Amino acid sequence: MLTPQENVSGDPEAAAQGFGRVTTEQPPDFDPQSEFEAAYGFFEKNGFVVLRQCLKSDEIKHLNEFFDRTQAERPESWGLSDKRKPHHRNQGLIFSQPLLDYPELDDYTQHPSSLPMVSRILGGEDRVRFSEFNFRETPAHAGRGTMNFHHDAVTRDRLIRQPYLPCDWLCAIHYLSDVGADAPSFCVVAQSNRYSTLRDAFDDLGEKYQEIPLRGKAGTCILYDTATFHTRLDGDGVQARRTWHQYYARGGWLPSSLPTTSRYVRPPSPVLTDWNLFPKRLALHPDPKKRLFFSHWNTAQCEWVASGFDLQLRQSMPRGEQ
Template sequence: MNMNAAQPARENILAHYKENGFAVIPNALTQEELDYLNGIVETSLREAPEQWHQPIEGAVGTVSLLAQYPLEMDRFIRHPVIFPLIQEVLRGEARFAQFDFRDVTADRASSSQMHFHRDISYYGTIGGKIYDPDNPYISTYACVIYYLSDVHECCPAFCLVPNSHTFSSLDEAKEKLGDEYREIPIRGKAGTAVLYNITTYHTRKGGMADCKHGRRTMHNYHSRASSSPLTNWVTVPEALALSDDHDTRMFYSQWTPNQIKYARDHYTKPVPAYYPVHMIK
């Protein structure tokens, strides 16, 4: 990818997503937004390292920043540049699913390779569509990965196989796609966003041994109102889940048993009666 690429027009972004199952949006975040997010991450890594999990395949990560900065993070979860694209891809049904930050330092770059995988709902094994053939964008879930640092040729990079969402394994994708099989690493400047269907096979390519940069990312997952929740461990702060704003409440309304228990045990406002608090142990 051209490190100085301009942002495509909305219709071109959506056309690329429809054709390939992903789209790259350069300059999705401004320098001011990048400075703000990197400042929060640096402070958290320095002052609250216990809130970051130990390195997994070279990356540390945290989900704690949404709880600490709910209104501030909501601005990025429903970002004015990217969220309208997410709503289009998810047919106007976008719901919050997961939000986290990940960091790979330069010294761990070469050991940060992941295996190819695809993300399927926690509930996907008990029913529900993995992908939606009736949606022109095929997506029941979508994720945006934002690069918070420049991703050079030597850096770990998000990588995916376009249009691999219908296959049960990477080997099957290689066989059935034939000459169209491609593994595409995404590189670009800080502020680049990658919007993709999460059931597309993807990975993190490891960096080179002499990498001087590492990689920092923000990951923003969305479900659809008509899909099962993505996980049963994510929790949403009260300021968002019980917001006075109707659209905010609806966006954060895909509650799981774990979320209901969390709300019952931690929220100051009563949990709405339509969430079955009494049924959750």
């Protein structure tokens, strides 16, 4: 019997990263406007979808320049200094909360290329909520990593509720550098969002079980249901990769059903983390639609708001450095 510590590929290097049934074929990618319905249909079936050319060349340039600038300006926020914090260990470089101090990023939070599909998946424009925004980099010559397949946040009702969609959280990963065959790639197991373990997905999906490394040019956007099993698959250990990760949650109350009850109302998704903070200009935005978008506050945020967004309080929190 195979376990995720064994694999069908025969490659012992692949053992820690799933069952090793890695496909060489790429799933279709979609134009987010002209192929909108087909893209939604693909997501509905598979728990992820690839949208092509979601960033303009000047946006890719701006974000790469932002990486270069902030890595030089504040290396400790990227884990580049001697004082590496727990969230900087074992996963390359990450700048966890760039929105706190950089209003130049605000427009990206509701990007016009991907937002219509995000809205469709989460049940409508008025149900989309912000959760988290970060930048990551696998530097050149980083070697091979150790990330295993996992899902992100989930709710228990996902395994039985009807209908399944809208999902609870959605993550958008934008490639900011080209991801070819030898680069570290985001890798998903299609249709695995309906299973509690990767083992269950492997057993039940049978021949349909595939680990799919997603290649794409800079500007590619991958949307995935956070319940979908995924990992960062190692490349050759030489090539670099830059990505922007944004998580969305579902807001509002939704009628639904469970097998044991005729009626069930799904509450808004819980908060994604207990540490993520939204800056004053976004949390208390003058536009009520923006305030609603940034309305999923955790208790750390509540305390920070009550303090009048006190800088010292923020800096006492994990990842709150300035």
